[in-house]
Amino acid sequence: MNICVVALGKIGLPLAVQFASKGHRVRGADTSKRVVDLVNDGVAPFPGEAGLDAALGTAVSAGLLTATTDTAAAVAESDAVVVVVPLFVDADGIPDFGWMDDATRAIAAGLRPGTLVSYETTLPVGTTRDRWAPMLAEGSGLTAGSDFFLVFSPERVLTGRVFADLRKYPKLVGGIDAASAARGVAFYESVLDFDDRADLPRPNGVWDLGSAEASEMAKLAETTYRDVNIALANQFARFAGTAGIDVTKVIEACNSQPYSHIHQPGIAVGGHCIPIYPRMYLWNDPDATVVRAAREANADMPAYAVSLLADAYGDLTGANVLVLGAAYRGGVKETAFSGVFPAVEALRARGAVPYVADPMYTTDELIADGLPPHEGQPVTAAVIQADHAEYRTLAAADLPGVRVLVDGRRVTDPARWDGVRRIVIGA
Template identity: 65%
Template sequence: MRIAVVALGKIGLPLAVQFADAGHEVVGVDISDELVSLVNEGKEPFPGEARLQEKLSELVPEGRLRATTDYAEAIPGADAVVIVVPLFVNDATWEPDFGWMDSATASLAEHLTAGTLVSYETTLPVGTTRSRWKPLIEKISALREGVDFHLVFSPERVLTGRVFEDLRKYPKLIGGLSEAGARRARDFYEAVLQFDDRPDLPRPNGVWDLGSAEAAELAKLAETTYRDVNIALANQFALFADTVGIDIYKVIEASNSQPYSHIHRPGIAVGGHCIPVYPRLYLSTDGEAEVVRAARKLNASMPERFVQQAESLLGGLSQQRVVVLGASYRGGVKETAFSGVFPTVEALKARGAEVTVHDPLYSDAELRDLGFTGYHFGEPVDLVIIQADHSDYSAVGPADLPGVKLVIDGRNITDAGLWSGVPRLVVGAGGASEFPRA
């Protein structure tokens, strides 16, 4: 097959590589000249994706994968077009911002030819594929969906850093606007993906047809919103546990020993491209989902709550030297999308603190580009807030942070034995150690 992939980001490029590695001719489209040039040179444009460079080094010289900024070069004659363009959410209104996706859809529609399967993998509000993309593509292309081309929704279900592994591990969900479109999507994804044996699943791993685009859209929103709501519940339990001197981690471990309990872990922030965003996409079509709304608000409030605790315990933060450990949204991943570092630093600066940031995956220059001043172990500091669970931080102790008066561990990653004599607060662990209880 000849396949076009629209948007070569941290999901789109590995997808394009996967399709080419399965033996197909793949053309990737992206608006970035620099990214396109790097791909055509066989160089990974972003680090951290397992096996990506290895596969690029093989596929690009063989001519199985190339990139372009020109839709006219990629779309005409394609057997399938896969769209992975980002969808943003307005921070103030929580409404989706379709700007980039509308533009990409219009561009592909201008060059769409008959017989093409169009698959959206970007997570969408329920109903978007049918009510927004179908009429837009038909209007611009003058082609009829279900007759001249087929349109489906098939959500990506992978994490950056392990895309190729996850593509094999999880069922590929599809939902068409017609039975014929669903059959085309099944044939396509079975031709480009391979699946691990999963005896734990209720049916064989592979391509799962959910019967409609709306069902597939909701499936992706549901699985991610579940995580946000579950984390919010864990955070709620942790906040209460601190008021009564209970270690919530022991409680969660005990609760989860029963097979119907799957409580997640509390923490200072919920970051990444997915969990903070997709509940808001769900709310855009289900305004009555108060459980989802309350959970999102609670999780978003956690950085401010941690900073308030630090302010209370230290008697103020004005001119206090503070280091936030971790710019990434999660440990081991060089990605700051919706990272808790941003609201944490903002809350600290609002209280007059002198804030620096450390992350083993980022250079000082890269931290500056993010708006932060880099910290180096050994420099004097008053307060430490651990925001990301990088494995390096499990071995950090007072000797690395001269003068430290308080450590707030937002990820429960530090070794209590290393912090003897220094006040240490872990959310849900029963309150700050070394501080007298009221």
Template identity: 70%
Template sequence: MKIAVIALGKIGLPLAVQFASKGHEVVGVDVNADVVDLVNKGVEPFPGEAELQDRLSELVPAGALRATTDYADAVPGADAVVLVVPLFVDDEARPDFGWMDAATRELARHLTKGTLVSYETTLPVGTTRERWKPMLEEGSGLTEGADFHLVFSPERVLTGRVFADLRKYPKLIGGLSEAGTAKAREFYEAVLDFDDRPDLERGNGVWDLGSAEASELAKLAETTYRDVNIGLANQFARFAATAGIDIYQVIEASNSQPYSHIHRPGIAVGGHCIPVYPRLYLWNDPEATVVRAAREANAAMPGYTVGLLEGAHGELSGQRVAVLGAAYRGGVKETAFSGVFATVQALKDRGATVLVHDPMYTDEELAKLGFDAYHLGEKVDAAVVQADHAEYAKLRPADLPGITTFVDGRRVSSAEAWPGVTYRVIGKA
């Protein structure tokens, strides 16, 4: 097959590589000429994605994968077009379709008969049918269901382990017609491999959910569940701390029963998915009080954690405080919706001198994010763990000279590792 992948970001590029590795001719489209240039040189444009560089080094020289900024070069005659263009959402749960609209209109201009179009970007329910179908039909002059087929098939992977996740989880599809769904099944079965999953009654593979709307909701549901679950864990943790209870023992005990799956509390919920997709769900269902309350609870955790520091340390005005971790989660060089921003602001609001450390970022990169860099070994009065980088589990008082208070926002350490230092962790008095 000839396949076009639109948007070569941290999901789109690994998808393009996966498709090419199955023997198909793949052209990636991106508006960023620097990304296109790097891909065509066989160089990964972003670090940290397992297997990506090795696969690029093999596929690009072999001519199986190339990149372009020109839709006219990639889309005409394609058997399938997969879009993974970002969708942005503001704090009021309003989606900004700007980039996706522009990409869809450009795709429509060059769409030819017989193409399967699959959107993988997470969307509010109804978007595929009510927004993309008329936009593609108007711009192309073609008719969906007759001249081309449109489906929604959400990405279900995490950056850093995309190829493993593609094999591990069922590929969900939802079409606007039976014929489109059949083409989507045929396509994804030809470009993906699936691990054996005896735990799944339906088995691993391509799962037809019956409609684009059901497929859209499935993605929103699985991520919103996690946000609500974490919000509940954070509520439990805040209460446990006031009652002298170790919430981690409670969670372990509760989860020993197979119907309990309580997640872990923490300083923040970050990334492109968990803090974002509940807002998309709220766009469809603004009366979802449980979802809204969980989102508010999780958004309040950086401020709550800084409050823990203030309660343990005392007045923060004039104190040097290191925030450990700019990334939204350990081992991933990404700051999308990271708790670092709210944590730093809450500390500044209390008059602290705030410094940020992250082993994955240079001083210059931290400066571009608006932070002053902290280096281990420099004097500091207190520290807050914001990201669970593996390196932070090894820290000891000597690494932060002068420290008197250590607030472990991710429970990467323990009180025993901090003799002579006031140690606090969320959910434990």
């Protein structure tokens, strides 16, 4: 097949490489000339994706993957189009469709009869049928479901391990009609590899959920579940901390039987997914009080962690405090909705002078993100925001002068912090 992948970001580029690895000819379309030039040179435009560098080089060298800024032209050459353009929500939880609208219009301009279009970007329920189908039809002059085929098939992978996750989890597909669904299932069966171990709870592969709406809701539901579960763990942790109980032992005990799957508490929930998709769900279902309360509980955790610091340290006015970790999670160079931003603001609100350090970021990169870089300034307190592997061996000697450490991820070794008040969430 000829396949177009629209948006060569941290999900789109690995997908394009995966499709090429199955022998298909892939055109990647992106609005960034820098990204396009790097991909055409066989160079990944971002670090940290396991296996991407070698696989990208192989695909480009074989002539199976090229990139362009002309989306319409790439679509016109393709039998299938996969869309992975980001979608965010604003401060009021309203989706901002701007980038996706632009991409969809460009796709419509190149759309040919018989082409399959698959949206993988997480969407509010009803968007594929009610927004993209009419927009594609209007821009192309073709009829959805007869002239071209349209499905929603959510990405279900984590950055850093995309190729492994593509093999591990079933691929969900929902079409706007039966013909679209059949085309979508056949497409994904031809471009993905699946783990067929006998011990999997259900057969892996491509699952037709019966409608685009069901597929859209499945992605929102699985991510919202994680947010609600983490919020529950955080609520347990906050109570345990007041009662002198180690919440991790409680969670381990609860999860020893098959009906409990409590997640781990922590200082923040970040990234492109968990902080955003519950708000998309709330846009569809504003009466979902459990979802709303969970989102508010998780959003409050950075300020809560800073309150723990203040309780142990005393008045933070004028205190130099180091926040360790700009990334939203360990080992991933990404600050999207990272807890570092509300943590810094909470410190400033208490009069502290915050600094930020992260082994994955340079001083200039921190400044570009609006974060105050730590450049050797003396500090008397520290907060661990990201669970980078480097922090597992961090010790009091590495931060001379620090009197209080709040480990928001339980990543540090308590034996290395003699002489420092070390605080964890939920103990």
